[in-house]
Each structure stands twice: as C-alpha cells, then as structure tokens.
Amino acid sequence: MIIAAIIVVIIYKMHYWVERKFKIDDAVGAVAVHGYTGFLGVVAVGFVLWGYPSSPDALLGHTESWARVTPWGQFIGAIIMFWVLGFIPGYVLSWILKHFGLLRIPREVEIAGLDHTGFATAMQEDDEIRTALAQETQAMLAE
C-alpha cells in the first residue's frame, strides 16, 4: 500500500510532465497507468524481494546455484520491458500508420472534437440538458 502510494504520486507528476514537455496527449493516461507504474513496480520488486532466488543457473551449467533478485537486475528488466519491448515497437508501428495516413484524424475534426462532429443527436440532448439546468438554477436563485 505504501509502495503504491509513493508510485502513484510519481506517475501522476510524470504524466503531466511528459504531456507538457513533449506535447504527447495521453488522454486516458494509459502510459502512466501501465507504463510508468509497470516500470516502477518492477524496480520496486527488486528492493522488496532483494536476494530471493529467481531462477536456477542451469543455462550456465550451474544447476545447484540460483540467480538472485536484485534492484539493478530488475532495473535492466524494466528498461527492456518499457523501451525495447514497448516504446520502440510502438514507435515503429505509429511511424508505419503515419505513412499510410492512418495515425491522425483531420486537424479540423480533431479541434472540434470527434464527439461533437460525430454525434449531432447527443449535442442536441446536451443543449436540452443545459437549458433545463439553466431554468433550474434560475428558479433556485429566485427563491
């Protein structure tokens, strides 16, 4: 619980830092929730389970010795997980989609918002709700 409480503050700050610094819009915070938390969680395991046997060194011919969990080992694992298996394939896939014109929606639609251009009925309902709310507020203020 305490580890989670510390990590959540870090990922919250990192999410907004990346958004402002690199102008990357992670609207649902997926990278923060899965990426940063995943990375820090793997590193945290290195401290909490420091010295635990992880796997036998059978590949090296030492069947009686065991590899140990260490913070630096976990850190290297986290780097491989986040950058090598996550970021790089994601970047390459985005690059391919971009070159096929499939990565982004038209600029104007992006600015107006997909929901506003796509759901005219919902917009009308929004207006009705807003009018009803305004009437209710007026009545409340008049009391």
Add this chain to the structure above:
Amino acid sequence: MSTGNFDNWDGNLMELGPIYPFVGWEGFMVMLCLIFWVGWHIWQIKMENKRLDSEARRLRQSGNLQKAVTDEHSLERM
C-alpha cells in the same frame, strides 16, 4: 542481503515456510498501513472539503453559478 528466509526453490514448497519477504515484521507493517490508511483519509477529506468550499464561495459570487451552467465557463476563468 536477502529479504526472504530461503536460498532456493528446491524441495517441497509446503516445507519452505512463509515465502513472503520481511517475515517477523508483519505486525509492524499492519500498524504502519493502518496509520497510513486512516491518515490518508483524514488528509483527503480535509483537502476535498477545502477545495469544495473555495469553489462554492466563488460560485456564490454574482452570477457565477448562472454562467457556469449556461456558458460552460470553467471556475478557473471566473
């Protein structure tokens, strides 16, 4: 350095004893978490009430409530 009580996973798992780390510190950690959990809620409630009071105060000022509902003005701009 090791936070656990054993060196390998050989043998019967049932005979290994507790496999979680920091064996012997359970009571302390439960107390620590309890204090943290209660403290967190007190802090959270105080912070939320402070923010809501400040927003309500701003909305009570002339016409702000009406504007917030009709024009979708965010509180920050008022």
